[in-house]
């Protein structure tokens with residue numbers, strides 16, 4: 001009986017909403033790996049007394065990735081596709097004492113919400129944005145996203161994507177964010193490390209997590225098996241301590257994804273500049 005009780009205890013118990021389970025994610029989806037690592041970082045910050053649980057909020061838009069905001073047992077809002085950042089900006093403006101974390105997909109944050117992302121970074125507003133990049137619009141069946149690598153099949157590019165993907169890491173860095181990092185579900189400890197670090201930053205913090213979607217992205221490129229897809233991504237991932245921003249471009253065919261902390265600075269944040277918080 002004791003063994004069963006021990007089995008029932010999960011390290012993240014208390015941080016997830018069991019009434020929301022089972023979750024919507026497909027077997028083998030990378031999103032669960034990412035959420036586990038994110039919550040381990042948040043838990044450490046809470047245990048160290050840096051974060052207060054009742055003053056931490058998760059805001060999501062719409063999509064498989066944004067769905068994470070429904071599964072965490074914090075104050076949270078599941079908002080409109082592409083509009084999580086403006087919602088979070090409003091929350092932070094009226095509750096500057098809260099730590100506001102935005103979580104969403106690449107379509108949500110860099111596609112329909114790309115304009116909000118750009119201006120949030122330009123303002124250096126005190127938010128943490130975690131963009132799960134599975135390089136496709138997964139929830140709606142695999143349409144082209146602005147992040148889809150050149151050449152790949154999607155349901156809307158049956159002859160292969162003729163476009164170049166947006167380099168979100170470089171965009172956010174160029175717009176002036178205080179912290180910009182890229183992680184991947186192939187390396188969960190890096191996700192945890194960067195989220196832990198970003199939670200301690202003032203100003204705009206942005207983490208791109210390259211994630212695997214075997215059900216849609218994988219199936220479209222002939223890699224429906226979750227382990228094969230994870231291994232294919234792992235082969236393309238390179239970890240660097242402090243990569244140069246020009247190393248942030250990626251491609252799938254023969255390409256590589258450079259993970260690391262691209263920007264880490266302490267410029268005055270938006271709330272600091274308007275006198276709401278002290279630097």
Ligand SMILES: Cc1ncc(C[n+]2csc(CCOP(=O)(O)OP(=O)(O)O)c2C)c(N)n1
Pocket residue numbers: 062063064065066080081104105106107108109132134136137138139140145
């Ligand atoms: C305003 C609006 N436009 C379009 C949609 C349809 N829609 C829902 S999720 C989604 C794309 C999801 O892709 P992404 O944000 O990358 O998340 P993923 O599912 O890949 O994690 C779209 C287009 C919507 N719900 N609302």
Ligand code: SF4
Pocket residue numbers: 024025026028029030031064065134138139212213214215216217
């Ligand atoms: S469709 Fe893709 S991203 Fe969405 S839950 Fe399934 S595997 Fe994950």
